[in-house]
Amino acid sequence: MPDATGLELLAAELGDAARETVYFRGQATIEIDPARVREVLSALRGKGYSFLASVHGVDYYPEEPRLGVLYELLDMARVDRVKVRLRVTVQAPEVDSVTPEWPTADHQEREIYDMFGVVFRGHPDLRRILMPEDYEGHPQRRDFPVGGEPVIFTRDERRWLEEPSEPA
Amino acid sequence: MSPPEDRTLSDYRSREQSVTLSRLDEPLVQGGETSEELLTLNFGPHHPATHGVLRLLVTLQGEVVRDIKPIIGYVHTGIEKTAEDKAYWKVIPVVERMDYLAYYFNAMAYCSAVEKLVEVEVPPRGQYLRVIHLELNRIASHLIWLGTSALDLGAVSIFLYCLRERELILDLFEMSSGQRMHTRYFQVGGVIEDIPRGFEEKVREFLKVMPERADEYGAILNSNEIVLQRLRGTCPLDAETLLGLGVTGPLLRAAGNPWDLRKADPYCSYDHFDFKIPIGTVGDNYDRFAVRLAEIYESVKIIEQALDGLPEGPYITEDRKVALPPRHELATSMEALIHHFKLVTEGFRVPPGEVYAPIESPRGELACYVRSDGSSKPARVHMRDPSFVNLQAVSHMVKGSYIADMIATVAMLDPILGGIDR
Secondary structure, three states: OHHHHHHHHHHHOOOOHHHEEEEEHHHHHHHEHHHHHHHHHHHHHOOOOEEEEEEEEOOOOOOOOEEEEEEEEOOOOOOOEEEEEEOOOOOOOEOOOOOOOOOOOOHHHHHHHHHHEEEEEEOOOOOOOOOOOOOOOOOOOOOOOOOOOOOOOOHHHHHHHHHOOOOO | OOOHHHHHHHHOOOOOOOOOOOOOOOOOOOOOHHHHHHHEEEEEEOHHOOOOOOOOOOEEEEEEEEEEEEEEOOOOHHHHHHHHHOOOHHHHHEEEEEOOOOOOHHHHHHHHHHHHHHHHOOOOOHHHHHHHHHHHHHHHHHHHHHHHHHHHOOOOHHHHHHHHHHHHHHHHHHHHHHOOOOOOOOOOOOOOOOOOOHHHHHHHHHHHHHHHHHHHHHHHHHHHHHHHHHHHOOOOHHHHHHHHHHOOOHHHHHHOOOOOOOHHHOOOOOOOOOOOOOOOOOOOHHHHHHHHHHHHHHHHHHHHHHOOOOOOOOOEOOOOOOOOOOHHHHOOOOOHHHHHHHHHOOOOOOOEEEEEEEEEEEEEEEEEEEEEOOOOOOOEEEEEEEEHHHHOHHHHHOOOOOOHHHHHHHHHHHOOOOHHHH
16 A cells, blocks of 8 residues: 555646545555546556455445445555546446556446446447346445345236236 | 246247247258258256356357357346345355365365454464365365366266265265265354364375375276277367466366466465476466366375374364354353354454455366455355356367367366356
8 A cells, every 4th residue: 555645646747636635554545536546546556556356336325426336556576556536426326447557347346236226338249247137226325125026936926927016 | 837928928038939840841951062051059057067056058050169259147046145145154065065065175265364354364374274164175075076077078987986986085074074065164263263273184094095096097098998088189278378268276286287276376385395296388278187187196295294293282263253162161161152142143243345266276267256244144245156257268269179178178268167157
């Protein structure tokens, strides 16, 4: 992790794309302007953070903007990690996909689309990945209820399809 | 049952119903060379060689794979969602069930994330006991991989031998925690119990046996012409592409990049031990096999050193706000009773914030991201599962090679579907 000062320097070099820095438990986070994610990640790659370890989706409910996407960048030479965080609203959950530069983001962006409904513009194959193709809703959102979903067996299917709102 | 009327069918269901299994009267492609025909073949969702409920859509030209699309989600159980509804310490058994061959690693990633959030130190004995169990688990996981992979390559007897040794490890787990799988041995702040009397001797017996047995497996497979021909030179991928795809672990090391978090960014006192990182040269299937086999010996070395240097002292943190008080205190101390009651009913509260805790699992960088909102339940738990990320490399590896090599490559990839689907 860069130390607190290193983080400030890093954020200063990103200019006005960086909105906020958080230094928590020895881990560095830079919050950025969601429209400039590809630019920021490329700039950080130039600084040595060339490995995208993970992409997480988060729902910050009840804070606004609710949906968050976190990119865990890793500099393997210096063994240094930095988080890049962006937040988008539920009403306009759109972010540029970073798959052209980071092919590893493919599955992970699909997972975030599936679980949180964040749409990644320019993703080559943005489909649901873990939930069934015809599933409605984004189950990892905080306001998505646990349980109460219909369990689809063949014997229930007809009833389920005719009355989709009522659990079979 | 007759299908419901069209208007009630979703797009997906109607497409599904349009599939016919009846014999076609005319060939799919009119004219043209037979070898130019592209055939899309569905592997799975439960092909025996797919190591779980994995489905692969393979586009074939003759016997050559032109494209491959993994389709996953068949064993998605919503573990991450479930975790948001449980107190921090009750999440451990749930996350353990993700990657079901490396349960200690899942618990370790999750516990170290929570330990970072609550700023709890694991005492040295707890760390050493963790290392012993992690490395035993690594061997067990590699044994299952070796057995099932050899099965895919046509060597059936190896599978039975591997299960024999894995059984010894599961017996050890049963001895220390009472469970053979999903042991819930790791707790936030340490381990649940000290190892019982006789455990150390049992582990040493196992450590004496294991390298000899690993020698045997190596000797059997390395003199098996069929296995060698199916592994050597098949489906290599260079380290640069692998890094771009986010691949870590034995697959990356097979391509010659010695990246291992145990060395690069030591956690849990891994820097106290002397061990080597086996790496490959070409990055083909044989290197992937050889690297994992060599890792078994290194794990044995680590466990030996951990047993030799096992420090005395507490095995779990003394912080009563996080860890349960010892049983005997409950009868005498009111304070201990209150702590026990608070922990069991509500659980401990965690300061708000978000952390990312990576560790080296048998399959690569396994990391846990935990976000806390200040309550006693995590607001988000996300596992960066190495199998999920590594699976993306399979199409890059097998494009342009034969379908039989695809089976070998998927075997050497070692995907665990419980970890992929979570």
